[in-house]
Amino acid sequence: MATETFHFLETGPLIDRELELIAPARAWIDDVLATCRHPLTRQLDANQFLTSHQNLLEFLKHAPDGHQVGDGLRAPSYHFWMRWRDEYDPPVRMAGGIGLRIGQSTELELYSGHVGYHVYPPARGRHFAERSCRLLFDLARRHEMSDIWITCNPDNIASRRTCERLGAEFIETVLIPADHPFYLRGERAKCRYLVRL
Numbered sequence: 121m122a123t124e125t126f127h128f129l130e131t132g133p134l135i136d137r138e139l140e141l142i143a144p145a146r147a148w149i150d151d152v153l154a155t156c157r158h159p160l161t162r163q164l165d166a167n168q169f170l171t172s173h174q175n176l177l178e179f180l181k182h183a184p185d186g187h188q189v190g191d192g193l194r195a196p197s198y199h200f201w202m203r204w205r206d207e208y209d210p211p212v213r214m215a216g217g218i219g220l221r222i223g224q225s226t227e228l229e230l231y232s233g234h235v236g237y238h239v240y241p242p243a244r245g246r247h248f249a250e251r252s253c254r255l256l257f258d259l260a261r262r263h264e265m266s267d268i269w270i271t272c273n274p275d276n277i278a279s280r281r282t283c284e285r286l287g288a289e290f291i292e293t294v295l296i297p298a299d300h301p302f303y304l305r306g307e308r309a310k311c312r313y314l315v316r317l
Contacts, residue, residue: 126196126222128187129262134200134255138208139248141200141218141255143186148201149176151213158212160241168240188219195221195228198259202239202248215243218252222263230294231302231310233271234260237282249282253315261317268315273307280311288313 134141142148155161156171182188183199190196198220204210216239221228228234235256237249253270260268270286272279274293283290291312296303302310 126190128196128198129259131198131259135205136251136255138205138210139215139246139251139255140203140205141252142203144176144180144183144199144201144217145185146177146180148203148214149173151203152176152201155212155214155240155242158240158242164241168238190223195223195225195232197221198256200252200256202243202252204243210243212240212242214240215246215248216240216252218249218256220256220259222260222265229269230312231271231296231300233310233312234265234268235270237279244278247282247285249279250285253282253286257315257317266317268317270313270315271310272313274309274311280313283311283313283315286313286315288315 153171153173156168162169183197186199188194188197188199199217201217202215204213204215206213216237218235218237221232221234235253237252239248257268270283270288272283291314293309293311295309296307
C-alpha cells in the first residue's frame, strides 16, 4: 500500500470489559511512567523500567494520536496504549501497548509482523495481549487485510501462547539477517504465526 495514499480510519471505542485501547497522548504519560516504575516492572522488565518522560514524548512526536505514517521502510501503523479502566480498581492504570502495521511486505511477513504488543508485569496474566489483538482485527479487516502475521522470539513463551490462543498457525522459525536492526540488538530468530481473518 502506497504510504502517500494511506488514510487512517476512525476506530471508535475499543473496549473488552476492564481493558480499553486508547490513543497515546500526553495526558497519559504519568500513568505510563507509574506502571514502568512499579516494583514488578523493575524486577521483571528492566527495559520498560528505564522508560523516561523524554522517551514517551519522542514516541508521541513520531506517532501523534497513535498514527505513524509509513516512510518507505516502515509501514503505516496504529498505536494504542492498553488502559486498565478505573471502575475495575486496577493496581496500575496502564497495562501495556499494541501496534497494528498496515500493508504487505517481506519485512512484515518475516520479521516485524503486523502486530506488536507488550504487557507490563503488573498487568500480566489477564490475556491483555490476546484481547487487544482481537479488538484490532476488525480494523485490519477494514483495511482489507485477510492475513495477519505475528512474530516473536523463540524464547518468548508468553507471546507464543498468545498466538496459540488467537488460533494462529505456527508457520516456521526464520533466522534474522546479520544486517537487520533486530540482529543488531541481539535477536537471532523469529517464530512466524499466521492469523487468517
